[in-house]
Amino acid sequence: MVGYRGAGVLGATVIIAGGVAYLVWRHTGKKPKSRPETESGARREGEEAEGRREERPAERLPATPAPPVIESAGTQVLVLGLDGAGKTSLLCCWATGSPEADVTPTQGFNAVSINRDDLHVDFLEIGGKEELRPYWQRYMSKAITLVFVVDSSSQQLFPVAEKLLHELLASDPHLPLMVLANKQDLPGACSITEVHDGLNLAGVGDRKLFLIGTCTKAGQSELSSGVQDAHDLIVHLVNDRR
Template identity: 50%
Template sequence: MARPALLPCTCAAGAEHRLHREVAFAVLSPHPLLSSVIPPGLLSVAHARGAWLSVLPLASQGTGHGKQILVLGLDGAGKTSVLHSLATNHVKRSMAPTEGFNAICVNTEELQMEFLEIGGSESLRSYWKMYLPKVLLLIYVVDSADHARLPVAKQLLHQLIQNNSTLPVVVLANKQDLEGAYCITDIHDALALSDIGDNRKMFLIGTHVAEDGSEISSNMKDAKELIAQLVLEAQ
């Protein structure tokens, strides 16, 4: 099957300076896309906590025909960093935890993908499950060097998908650059992926978000192409 050619993201560019206006819009008058996937509760929680809430401009605003991809994983795993890198094709580490949700649009030649990250802190994990029925694909990001919390990451992943036997899952074993990071085989075992992969499309890719400004790694490009392919197949 032919892989989609990739185009630079058009919707993430220039997003930062529009952040505050977009936040106000999202809180006071829910974004047409977000209103279909975000329950009002999450918006109000984020608002009440004075949370960092980033809603990047989405090219499909108002159409409601997005290809939504849920991005989950423990706090600090690197979800936001990976998403920014996928969107811009350049490495960009996140500086702040996501205190609510984070929506980012990534375009390829053939489709527009809408990624929705929900923060990984304990207080936000209860929202994770709400979105699974509404998405085409789950991206689950783990910190490969955070050995102590891999059992928690495993437990949450298994709980999340136990009642959904067909949802495709892409696990990103992030922070492969760190000394002490588990290799892919060890991550596969630590997350017991063989127990959940039988009836679904399941992929495990090692990634890292190394330095600000440089081009993304070949693994990250592979991950982006794979995600696009899975979304196309899921339509």
């Protein structure tokens, strides 16, 4: 059981004291069954698609190193966010247990595995540059949790982050979502309430939603409470899927 510090329960909401984080739990209903296509309808769609392929050149994703192979199914935590949000620094904190200095930003794909006692978690981070974002959607189906990292000191980027996040979530209406409002230590950083509103998290649908303020200051001897809370919640979610 995760040790939620100072957690209080109010209805369907768990709140971690001090404004560090809060969890919204919404009832998850059954997914609606898709209607079977008729043979003629499928044929028409195929003909239309073929016509479109003749009119337009095939879409090509940007050249980038091949993603690492994740062997263990069902324990992949997908880590996404805009370039410079701090995804790699957070992964290093979770892997080493302490803040790291001079972390090189991920330019393509970054796979990190954590093995402790009977726990095994695979993280897959995909870079946030515009040319890498077409790959994000491809890995949504393999994730048990989406961790979306936001630079809370760059409010001008919230509209872009909001658009990309909601496009991702549309492909899986029940995937648990953890939003990390990172860089809380910087001057002018938005609060988690402002991040919640800026990303329109009220509209993410029926899913588990976590919003946590984090910072990864190098030189500290211990992880910040938000970074530790995020790690503990991820472990809890992975264990729930066993």
